[in-house]
Amino acid sequence: MQPQRPRPRARLGPPCLGCQHPSARKRNPMFTLSQGSFYFHFHNLLHANGRHTTFLCCRVEREHEGLMDRRVFKNQVGSDHAELCCLYWFRDQEFFPGEDYQLTWYMSWSPCPHCAEEVACFLAAHRNVSLTIFIARLYYYWVPEYQRGLRRLCQEGAQVEVMSFQEFADCYEEFVEEPFRPWKGLYSNYRMQESKLRKILGSTVSLLKxxxxxxxxxxxxxxxxxxxxxxxxxxxxxxxxxxxxxxxxxxxxxxxxxxxxxxxxxxxxxxxxxxxxxxxxxxxxxxxxxxxxxxxxxxxxxxxxxxxxxxxxxxxxxxxxxxxxxxxxxxxxxxxxxxxxxxxxxxxxxxxxxxxxxxxxxxxxxxxxxxxxxxxxxxxxxxxxxxxxxxxxxxxxxxxxx
Incomplete structure (x- = not known):
């Protein structure tokens, strides 16, 4: 697996509703993902060479209104990872303080420790936001620091899962808008990734608020x-x-x-x-x-x-x-x-x-x-x-x- 190159990371700052990061306006999320990008970057290979970019497909649902928005983010060269780009964008949206929000992320790579900590802090501060993360591949799953990041997310209530056939199909049909065609080895690779994630999380559970x-x-x-x-x-x-x-x-x-x-x-x-x-x-x-x-x-x-x-x-x-x-x-x-x-x-x-x-x-x-x-x-x-x-x-x- 080829790791993403290290790059400067901006912090989210005070976690309050409506706060913005100075460069948040420069991040222009996409509405859809190309067919080629999906099949290349979301392929759940155990050894994914040449995939330096993280794609994050986000669905936002509001308690009374259902689907509110959906966008596609990717890590910015020399700047923020896709997770932070998504959170900055989400903070720019119109909030309804009395409502609960459900964020669903489909990610090509699992979060790095820094992003995991930032997302966990965000969830701790925004009690009306729930997050489910489906990941195609585990990023540096053998490194203790990365394992602790995934457990930290679960401790703050995030639900972390490996993408199975159904999640790949849901993501593809929603963000590529075409019927999904599975690749060879999808299920066996899913079983391997799922087994590794279960060992990492162990008895860690996504706690309810x-x-x-x-x-x-x-x-x-x-x-x-x-x-x-x-x-x-x-x-x-x-x-x-x-x-x-x-x-x-x-x-x-x-x-x-x-x-x-x-x-x-x-x-x-x-x-x-x-x-x-x-x-x-x-x-x-x-x-x-x-x-x-x-x-x-x-x-x-x-x-x-x-x-x-x-x-x-x-x-x-x-x-x-x-x-x-x-x-x-x-x-x-x-x-x-x-x-x-x-x-x-x-x-x-x-x-x-x-x-x-x-x-x-x-x-x-x-x-x-x-x-x-x-x-x-x-x-x-x-x-x-x-x-x-x-x-x-x-x-x-x-x-x-x-």
Whole structure:
């Protein structure tokens, strides 16, 4: 792999909304990427010679409006890397302080340590901005400083993933605007890059912001007024713990959310299968979800349980998704019949999720008003659903009926 040449880097300065860098106006982002540039620079080769340029394709989404903008950046010769160019440009845009923003980056190279630190500081200062980074290739993945940079991003809430076929296709169709044609070795190279990234990140998990957890995992029927009376909870968050019984090492953690065309449960299944778990070994996975799975996700989770007969899969959900529709009820029934435990989050599960997956600055979980009452009502509803399909009722939180 040919490294990018070292060059002077400008700092982002005070991280406040609307601040600008003196040279930010000189960076003119593109709207699309040429076909040749994409196939050359985003090729996920393990040894990518001659690729000195980093391309970053950015999609900006706003909570109530969906897609807000999309641009393509590349590192500036003798100046800033693509990540900083994107952040300077983003700060120039019109902000709506009460809104949440989702940035999705498709990058040809993973960030260097300096850019990782700058992006992490930006996320720490702008609590209403969430970032997902899909990378085609890992940049200097064997150097400890670069590994620490990736872990630092995750610690500030960024979700860092390797681009699979679906991400390559999404990026190509959105920024090149043509049907994607995969190259030979795409999947095997993805598996290698994914394995290296998982080793780098280890037990590091993209932590949720406190306000995100308190809003998205809240089990009230109506959204609290202080969160915005017209702010729907459309996102699904899935936090998981993977451990082996009797193993004293720290469990593997992960936190996922639904993306364009991908439910969080499908991303979770894909990640678990990519780990190469031995079906003959014992594993325990505990999942915490904001919404119960849809029909398709429930069937695929059930298949995962059946493919790993010695897996103990526990799924705790905060709220039931379209629980009055029979096909969604059938999904819960099939998931239960597969051997997975499906239950409703109570105070203990909310506390465990808070302690493991929230950047809470050492503060303890403070339950909202009537949390136990809401959990009890939702648990009773789930019990009625399962009984109507001939399944045993769900036990109270923390108890296993099997």
């Amino acid at each position: 406190e306000e995100t957890f308190l809003f998205q995992f809240n089990n009230r029927h109506r959204v609290p007024r202080h969160c915005g009376p017209h702010r729907p909870r459309r996102k699904t968050y899935l936090c998981y713990l993977l451990a082996r019984p009797g193993d004293t090492t720290a469990p593997t953690k992960g936190c996922l959310q639904n993306k364009k065309g991908h439910h969080a449960e499908i991303l979770f299944i894909k990640r678990i299968r990519s780990m190469g778990l031995d079906p003959s070994q014992d594993y325990q996975i505990t999942c915490y979800l904001t919404w119960s799975p849809c029909l398709d996700c429930a069937f695929k989770l059930a298949k995962l349980q059946k493919d790993f007969p010695r897996l103990t899969l526990r799924i705790f959900v905060s709220r039931l998704y379209f629980h009055w529709i029979r096909k969604f009820q059938k999904g819960l029934q099939q998931l239960w019949l597969s051997g997975a435990l499906v239950a409703i989050m109570g105070l203990q599960e909310f506390t465990d999720c808070w302690n493991n997956f929230v950047n809470h600055q050492q503060s303890s979980f403070a339950p909202w008003d009537k949390l136990d009452a809401y959990s009890k009502n939702i648990r009773a509803r789930l019990g009625r659903i399962l009984r109507s399909w001939g399944c045993r009722p769900i036990p109270p939180s923390g108890e296993d009926s099997r």
